[in-house]
Amino acid sequence: MTNVLVVGYGTIGQRLADGVSLQDDMNLIGVVDAAMSLSIRALKEKGMPYDLYAVNETCRAELAANGIPVRGLLEEALEKTDIVLDATSAGVGAKNKEQYKKYGVKAVFQGGEKNDVADVFFHGYANYEKGLHADFLKLTSCNTTGLIRAVDCLDKKCGIEKVAITIVRRVADPGDYHRGLTNALQVDKAPNHQALDLMTILPEIKATGILVHAPVTHGHFITVVATPKRDISVKEAIDTFKEHNRIRMVRLDEGFQGNASIFKYARDLGRPRGDLYEICIWEDTIVKSGKDIMFGIHIPQESVTIPETIDAIRAAMAMDTDGKTAVEKTNKNLGLGGWK
Structure with missing residues (x-):
């Protein structure tokens, strides 16, 4: 099982967490966020289906003051992680990259980051093989x-x-x-x-x-x-x-x-x-x-990149070396094509 951490629990991060949790060969370590938000309130009301980690102590104190259970800090989560899905605001991911490198963790960045944040500009169907074994990949918008x-x-x-x-x-x-x-x-x-x-x-x-x-x-x-x-x-x-x-x-x-x-x-x-x-x-x-x-x-701008992001996990971790096989696994686990 590949251990995956989602950093940034906003519009994309919520959907990435859901998508990873549907994969039968991936384990979601949890989600990380930096401040109280409606998304975090909803996470609590849903019974905390995912462990929540705080970016730092200041954030943990804010979340605790709002009655939000926090599993630990980002650094603690990174120690258990193979690959991060960074869904933070544009520019934040590039800063986070140094921390991922420190812990020897691979990362996939969303389309809002600049291309130079990654080794490979990635799309599951079009260039899967280029992402094999890469440490840092960036999704298209x-x-x-x-x-x-x-x-x-x-x-x-x-x-x-x-x-x-x-x-x-x-x-x-x-x-x-x-x-x-x-x-x-x-x-x-x-x-x-x-x-x-x-x-x-x-x-x-x-x-x-x-x-x-x-x-x-x-x-x-x-x-x-x-x-x-x-x-x-x-x-x-x-x-x-x-x-x-x-x-x-x-x-x-x-x-x-x-x-x-x-x-x-x-x-x-x-x-x-x-x-x-x-x-x-x-x-x-x-x-x-x-x-x-x-x-x-x-x-559908909020959810369309989720399958390709999961493909990126498979490529970076070399879970599948053949792109066709990889995307078919992602599709099956997400229920894609089942409506035909």
């Missing part, structure tokens, strides 16, 4: 993770020469107020970082893109125009996407009108927090323009 799933899927089928993407990006996660109350769209300079990151993972594909921030919270929407190396029909593209266990195909006439419909469906399924690990592609959006294939993707 939520949008890039989902985008690569779709583009890599087509690339393996017919080869992809280039892609042009437009991202309609949710402005904040549900419950966040730091962006304020807005009624506007905001455009970023092109190309967006997701296109550049895609080329880092899949260097044989040329990519560019535009990003627009929208005042919504439940998911991003990406349009992709992909130029295949050989002609591929709409039906072939649909059939190829359907084979991928981290892609869910949806249709407008089924009631999937947009991001809110998908979020409601996940809640109706009984998914914790209304989460989906899969990206959704609307069959109705898959069209051709000459040789190019165009389609639209829904990205």
Whole structure:
């Protein structure tokens, strides 16, 4: 069993803890946080299903003052850990890295950290083998993770020469107020970082893109125009996407009108927090323009990176040396593909 510690019990950290606890070959040591929060209050009310460790004594005192049971300090948890999943705020992970090195612990960082924090910029399906035995890996962002799933899927089928993407990006996660109350769209300079990151993972594909921030919270929407190396029909593209266990195909006439419909469906399924690990592609959006294939993707930003993060554990710890075998184990334990 591989001993895993989650550092940062926020939006991503909660979901990572849940995901690791579902794996039959991993042991969750616990979760670490630095301050009292609604997430910690909920953890207590749920009966402390995970041991909680405090970053330092000051944090432990604050948590204790709020009646939160604390198992110990971060240093004590690191002594029992093989690999850390760092889900802290951007920039904090880079500082934490020195402590992980001190204890000889591997670490996986989320997409908000700079690329130089890690040895490998990682995606489970696209470059699993590059992560084997690596000490420090960094995940792609939520949008890039989902985008690569779709583009890599087509690339393996017919080869992809280039892609042009437009991202309609949710402005904040549900419950966040730091962006304020807005009624506007905001455009970023092109190309967006997701296109550049895609080329880092899949260097044989040329990519560019535009990003627009929208005042919504439940998911991003990406349009992709992909130029295949050989002609591929709409039906072939649909059939190829359907084979991928981290892609869910949806249709407008089924009631999937947009991001809110998908979020409601996940809640109706009984998914914790209304989460989906899969990206959704609307069959109705898959069209051709000459040789190019165009389609639209829904990205569930709070949960989409969880499967690839678990893949990263398998790679760094060399639990599986074959990427296909590794992702199939992750998928099975998370229940991905079982709905087909």
